Amino acid sequence: MLGLLAAIAALILAVILSILFGSRQLSAEELVHALTAATGTSADQVVLDLRVPRTLAGIVVGAGLGVSGAVVQALTRNPIGDPGILGVNAGAGLFVALGVALFGASVPAEYLYFAFAGALVATVLVYLIGSAGRSGADPVRLTLAGVALAAVCTGITTGMTLLDPLTFNKLRGWSAGSFVERGYDVVLPVLPFAVLGVALALASARSLNTMGLGDELAFSLGTHLIRTRVVSVISITLLAGSATAIAGPIGFVGLMVPHIARWIVGPDQRWIIPYSVVLAPTVLLVSDVIGRLILWPSEVPVGIVTAFVGAPVLIYLVRRAKSSTL
Amino acid sequence: MSAPAGRIDFGARVIVVRRGPVALRFRMRTALVCLALGAATLAVSLVALCLGDLPLSVPEVISVFLGRQSGIVETVVLDWRLPRVLGAAVFGAALGVSGAIFQSMTRNPLASPDIIGLTAGSYAGALIVIIVLGGGTLPITIGALLGGLVAAALVYLLAYRQGVQGFRLIIVGIGISAMLGALSTYLVLRARLEVAMTAAIWGAGSLNPVGWPQLLPPLVVIVLVFVALTVLVTPLRQLELGDDAASSLGTRLEPARLGLVVCAVALTAVVTAAAGPIAFVALAAPQIARRLTRSAGVALAPSGFLGAFVLAGSDIVAQHALAMPLPVGVVTVVIGGGYLIWLLIHEARRRL
Numbered sequence: 001m002l003g004l005l006a007a008i009a010a011l012i013l014a015v016i017l018s019i020l021f022g023s024r025q026l027s028a029e030e031l032v033h034a035l036t037a038a039t040g041t042s043a044d045q046v047v048l049d050l051r052v053p054r055t056l057a058g059i060v061v062g063a064g065l066g067v068s069g070a071v072v073q074a075l076t077r078n079p080i081g082d083p084g085i086l087g088v089n090a091g092a093g094l095f096v097a098l099g100v101a102l103f104g105a106s107v108p109a110e111y112l113y114f115a116f117a118g119a120l121v122a123t124v125l126v127y128l129i130g131s132a133g134r135s136g137a138d139p140v141r142l143t144l145a146g147v148a149l150a151a152v153c154t155g156i157t158t159g160m161t162l163l164d165p166l167t168f169n170k171l172r173g174w175s176a177g178s179f180v181e182r183g184y185d186v187v188l189p190v191l192p193f194a195v196l197g198v199a200l201a202l203a204s205a206r207s208l209n210t211m212g213l214g215d216e217l218a219f220s221l222g223t224h225l226i227r228t229r230v231v232s233v234i235s236i237t238l239l240a241g242s243a244t245a246i247a248g249p250i251g252f253v254g255l256m257v258p259h260i261a262r263w264i265v266g267p268d269q270r271w272i273i274p275y276s277v278v279l280a281p282t283v284l285l286v287s288d289v290i291g292r293l294i295l296w297p298s299e300v301p302v303g304i305v306t307a308f309v310g311a312p313v314l315i316y317l318v319r320r321a322k323s324s325t326l
Numbered sequence: 327m328s329a330p331a332g333r334i335d336f337g338a339r340v341i342v343v344r345r346g347p348v349a350l351r352f353r354m355r356t357a358l359v360c361l362a363l364g365a366a367t368l369a370v371s372l373v374a375l376c377l378g379d380l381p382l383s384v385p386e387v388i389s390v391f392l393g394r395q396s397g398i399v400e401t402v403v404l405d406w407r408l409p410r411v412l413g414a415a416v417f418g419a420a421l422g423v424s425g426a427i428f429q430s431m432t433r434n435p436l437a438s439p440d441i442i443g444l445t446a447g448s449y450a451g452a453l454i455v456i457i458v459l460g461g462g463t464l465p466i467t468i469g470a471l472l473g474g475l476v477a478a479a480l481v482y483l484l485a486y487r488q489g490v491q492g493f494r495l496i497i498v499g500i501g502i503s504a505m506l507g508a509l510s511t512y513l514v515l516r517a518r519l520e521v522a523m524t525a526a527i528w529g530a531g532s533l534n535p536v537g538w539p540q541l542l543p544p545l546v547v548i549v550l551v552f553v554a555l556t557v558l559v560t561p562l563r564q565l566e567l568g569d570d571a572a573s574s575l576g577t578r579l580e581p582a583r584l585g586l587v588v589c590a591v592a593l594t595a596v597v598t599a600a601a602g603p604i605a606f607v608a609l610a611a612p613q614i615a616r617r618l619t620r621s622a623g624v625a626l627a628p629s630g631f632l633g634a635f636v637l638a639g640s641d642i643v644a645q646h647a648l649a650m651p652l653p654v655g656v657v658t659v660v661i662g663g664g665y666l667i668w669l670l671i672h673e674a675r676r677r678l
Contacts, residue, residue, distance in 0.1 A: 080497060129670055140493050141670055144436060147500060148666035151605065155659035158530055163650050251504065300512055307508035311501040315484050318497040 003264050007278040011059075014285040018058060019051040021289050023297040049183070057182040057246050058288055058302075059281040062253060064194050064243035066280020067201050068236045069254020070261070070272050074208040075232045076127070078142050079259070079317055083119075083240040084251025086146030090153040091122025092244035097157045101164055109189040112245040116193075119241035122149060123233055177250035177303025179288055190242045197238030198277060204231045205269040212267065250303040252310020253284055259317065283309075356619045356628055363618075363631035367415055370638045374411045375403055377646050405538070412545075413536040414641040414654070415634040417597045418607055420548045422615070422633020423555070423626050424593035425608030427586050430562055430624045434492040435669070438609035439474075439594045440662075442499030445605065446506035447477025448591075448598035453510050453525060457517045463543055463599075470599035474591040477502060531604035531655020533641055544596040551589050552630075558585050559626060566623050604655045606662020607633050607640075613669065636661070 020026050024046055033039075034047035065083060072081035072088075083089050095118025099105040105114060126149055130142030207228040210218040219225055243250065260283075261275035287305040294300055339354035375387045380402050389395050390403045425438040439445050451473015452466050459465065485491070485498040514525045528535065561582035564572040573579055597604065614636075615628035637654065640661060644654040 085500070129667060140496070141673075143497065143500070145667060145670050147441070148663045148670070151659050152663035152667070155605075155656050155663060159648075159652050159656040159660070162530070162652055162656070163648060295512075295516055298515075300515060304508045304511050304515075307504045311505040311508075314501040314504075315498050318494050318501075319484065319487060 004275065004278065007264075007275060007282070011278050011282045011285075014282045014289075015055055015059070017289050018055040018285045019047060022046070022051060022292050023299065053183045053187060054179045054288075055285065056184075057179050057187045058285045060187055060191060060194050061179070061243040061247045061250065062281030062284035063198060063277045064239040065250060065253040065284070066257040066276035067198050067273055068239035068243070069256075069280075070258035070269070070276045071201050071204075071208070071232050071236050071239075072254065073258050074212060074269050074272075075229065075236075076130070076142055077212060080143055080255065080314060082252060082255035083236065083243075084249060084253075085143060085150075085255060085314075086123075086126050087149035087153060088119050088122045088126070088146075088236065088240045089244050089249035089251065090150035090157075091125075092116075092118035092241050093249050094118055094153040094157050095121070096245070097160050101160055107185070109185070112190055112193070112241070115245035116237055116241035118153075119244065120233070120237040122153070123236050123240075125149060127233070177248040177306075178291075178301035179247055180299070180301075182246055186246055190246055193238050194242040197235045197242065198273075200231055200235035200238070201273050202270075204228050204235065205273050208232065208269045212269075248301075248303065250284075250306055252306045252314070253280055253287075255317075256310050256313045257283055259313065353619070353621065356621060356625060359615070359619045359628050360631050363628065363635050367631065367635045367638050370635065370642065371411045371415055374414070374638065374642050374645075375407050377642065378402070378407060409538045409541045410533050410536050410641070411638065413533055413541050413601065414638045416541075416545060416548055417533075417601055417604065418611075418633040418635070418637025419630040420544075420551075420593040420597050420633070421604065421607040421637065422611035422629040422631070423552070424590040425610075425633070426612040426615075426624045426626050426629035427555075427562065427590040428608075429612050430566055430626075431583065431586060432492060432495060433566065434495070435613050435624075436496055436609070436666075437492065437499075438606075438612075439590070440603075440605050440609050441496055441503070443477045443481050443502035443506060444474045444591060444594050445598060445603040445608075446503040446510070447480075448474040448595045449529065449603045450506045450510045450513070451476070451595075452599050453513045456525065457513050457521060463540060467543060467547075467596055467599040471592060471595040474595040474598070475588070477506060478587060478591055528602040530653035531602040531658065532653035533601050534651075534653070536600060540600055544600045547592060547596045551592050554585070555589055555626060558582065558589065562586055562626075563623075602653070602655060604637065605659040606666070607637055607658050610662045610665040611636055614665070 016031075020028075020031060024043075026043055026046065030041075030043040031047060033041075034044040038044040038048060068083045068088070069081060072083060072086060073079060075081075092115040095114040096105070096111045099111060099114030103114075105111055126142065126145045129145035129149075207218070207223045210221045210223045211225070211228060212218075213221075215225060240254075257276050257280040258272055260279055261272045265271040265275060284302065284306070287309060288302040291300040291302050291305040341352045341354055341357060343350045343352070372384055372387060376382045376384060380398070382399065382403070386395065386399060387403055390400050395403075421439075428437050428439060428442070429435055431437075448470040452470040454473070455465050455469030459469075481495065481499050481502050484502070485495040487494065510529065514522050514529070517525065561572070561577045564575050564577045565579070565582065565586075566572075567575070569579055594608065611633035612624045612629040615632040616624050618632070619625060619628050621628075637658065640657040641654045644652045644657045
């Protein structure tokens with residue numbers, strides 16, 4: 001419990017950093033002024049119209065990625081599960097590109113449903129490919145299936161965007177994974193789905209715990225295997241789809257955060273998931289702040305920063321002698 | 327299968343060529359597959375020479391090579407289309423051979439330069455030279471080579487933990503690829519717009535910029551590496567037997583391995599420097615070739631021929647199949663990624 005409070009404190013700090021830093025530097029007084037008695041100064045506008053919605057987007061996307069990562073890792077018993085590595089984000093990205101090209105979707109609220117469809121198709125495909133055969137879901141095959149599917153999806157998306165430069169232009173800010181120009185109109189329609197996804201994840205946490213013991217043991221403990229799998233996949237779809245609809249494909253957050261949570265609270269999904277809800281936005285917001293500062297006054301998409309921070313975590317995880325306990 | 331009396335059945339039929347002290351053994355089926363793939367590549371290349379804004383017939387193209395045509399047709403075929411078509415075949419062969427070397431050395435069908443981060447390393451190295459130093463063809467090639475070697479060393483060292491295990495090698499490679507990809511995107515973002523646009527198209531893997539001046543340096547390197555490989559192929563075969571067996575057969579393990587890695591990285595690097603990261607040819611070609619030749623291990627020559635055929639064919643698809651020409655890497659990533667998925671499903675089925 002104390003750990004969770006500390007994590008919340010860290011998140012609040014990250015939120016303050018995310019509102020303070022950017023291409024226009026703000027002082028603490030300006031921040032307080034904007035939040036308590038806004039009078040429409042330029043600093044107020046920056047805070048209320050740009051930084052606050054952007055930070056909110058970071059929180060929603062972070063929670064979506066972190067929790068979907070935790071559920072993917074628990075469901076597949078795979079310590080290197082991540083919606084980015086497993087191709088879920090790329091699948092969502094492909095379907096959004098298809099939606100833009102074929103059905104004329106033009107605002108992120110419309111991207112949302114395509115992102116959900118893509119995330120669902122990719123999750124089911126990767127899971128089927130990775131777990132085909134008698135040995136069940138094997139981390140290597142799952143990862144490779146995800147990488148292959150992500151490559152194919154990204155290839156088709158790239159091809160489509162190059163064939164139709166108009167689509168390319170609409171999607172350009174979106175394809176790298178970034179929070180630029182994500183206002184309330186982008187974040188609010190997605191919010192209910194993300195909340196529902198987190199709720200489903202929390203609801204299935206107990207069953208996921210027993211499934212960590214193996215299918216037979218979980219079944220004999222009274223866990224409904226198929227229902228748990230279906231609920232988990234729906235939760236992954238909602239969360240990864242929401243995150244991708246807002247920000248575009250962002251990798252490695254879903255990989256890192258559940259492991260950090262596991263180091264703090266041990267292998268109990270009922271704690272890992274709430275921790276991920278708090279820790280993932282912290283990681284993502286700090287990455288976003290880093291992305292805004294290293295090329296100041298222009299900025300680096302947050303997806304680039306998370307790849308740089310998260311890939312070493314992946315390498316560390318496979319180098320450890322003992323594979324991670326789930 | 328009953329062998330005729332007095333002869334031993336060695337399984338596969340073999341051709342032996344003897345000339346003085348040199349004796350070369352070829353498996354019949356491998357030789358036939360190589361011949362067929364070579365002919366197919368030639369046919370695809372001829373078709374590629376015919377297609378374009380100025381459509382030509384096959385006899386017209388052939389007559390250019392016989393020196394019976396001049397003027398615009400000769401210019402179009404020899405100066406504009408030939409370097410690109412030749413580049414597709416040669417680069418494809420280089421990628422196929424490079425993939426075969428890695429897959430054979432690691433005894434792992436998935437350890438191709440694309441997956442274990444060498445292509446990403448070469449691309450990042452080349453980008454650093456273009457954006458930070460602003461160099462020409464030679465510096466870019468050197469940058470790509472160094473980038474590939476650094477990535478190879480990094481992946482090997484990070485995956486090393488009481489020996490290199492296939493799973494760890496691949497996951498570390500994926501991680502390094504992601505980091506190098508992020509680095510490349512960062513470099514493109516901070517570059518000037520014109521440079522960034524060029525880099526973006528080149529980044530997908532495209533044969534568009536390949537003319538004679540861009541083709542000749544990589545061509546020379548690739549031919550030199552192929553010559554070096556005729557010597558290194560024997561140790562490669564012995565390494566496949568495992569380190570202990572190879573060293574007891576008289577192979578010096580570390581020099582052989584170093585030479586092979588340098589050759590394989592050089593092949594990927596020169597192709598990446600000239601045409602960008604063309605994905606998945608190196609992954610798919612050796613495996614398809616192995617299935618066609620029905621050989622026990624991954625063989626270099628059929629992989630090279632198959633790589634040439636795949637890239638030449640993909641380039642035609644990329645240029646002419648759709649409304650607008652696409653970078654060839656987009657086509658190979660879809661073909662190769664689809665093939666990888668098929669491979670995974672197939673392997674899973676076999677385990678049932």
